[in-house]
Amino acid sequence: MSDVNLENMTPEQIAEYQKKNCIFCHIINNRIPSYKVYEDDKVLAILDINPIHPGHILLLPKEHYYLLSQIPDKLIRYLFVVAKYLSSAMIKTLGAGGVNIFVANGAGAGQKAPHFMIHLIPRFEDDGLEIFKLPGYKIDENVLKQLADVLKKLLAKEGKHE
Numbered sequence: 001m002s003d004v005n006l007e008n009m010t011p012e013q014i015a016e017y018q019k020k021n022c023i024f025c026h027i028i029n030n031r032i033p034s035y036k037v038y039e040d041d042k043v044l045a046i047l048d049i050n051p052i053h054p055g056h057i058l059l060l061p062k063e064h065y066y067l068l069s070q071i072p073d074k075l076i077r078y079l080f081v082v083a084k085y086l087s088s089a090m091i092k093t094l095g096a097g098g099v100n101i102f103v104a105n106g107a108g109a110g111q112k113a114p115h116f117m118i119h120l121i122p123r124f125e126d127d128g129l130e131i132f133k134l135p136g137y138k139i140d141e142n143v144l145k146q147l148a149d150v151l152k153k154l155l156a157k158e159g160k161h162e
């Protein structure tokens with residue numbers, strides 16, 4: 001590995017290198033076994049082998065992408081359609097009261113895997129999970145207005161999406 005210098009590589013070469021070393025790409029290509037729950041030509045859903053709860057599913061695009069921003073809109077849309085059916089199935093078959101759908105998008109958000117994924121975490125009454133109890137701050141209205149303005153301007157510039 002020491003002879004690999006990502007700085008001298010083109011973005012395409014970096015992507016190719018990451019793909020070759022991606023455990024999830026190996027799972028998708030059946031080089032590493034997994035517990036598949038759904039598969040088609042675009043996506044694969046597997047059981048997380050270190051689940052937050054039994055039945056915790058990882059939904060992966062079959063193409064290698066690291067970040068949400070790299071994924072074509074059409075595929076993101078499709079991923080969430082599949083997430084919809086998976087979460088319904090989890091509620092029916094696992095008796096879950098609900099499903100948390102979670103993405104760690106980027107290292108700064110706690111993403112550890114090199115491959116983009118959507119976590120589907122079944123929730124049960126009194127399951128003791130505190131991870132989604134995030135703080136809700138009191139915030140100044142001027143700050144809210146400034147934040148909305150900055151985001152609105154940027155999003156307007158980037159235009160409408162399909």
Ligand SMILES: [Zn+2]
Pocket residue numbers: 018019022023024025026063064065114115
């Ligand atoms: Zn991958």
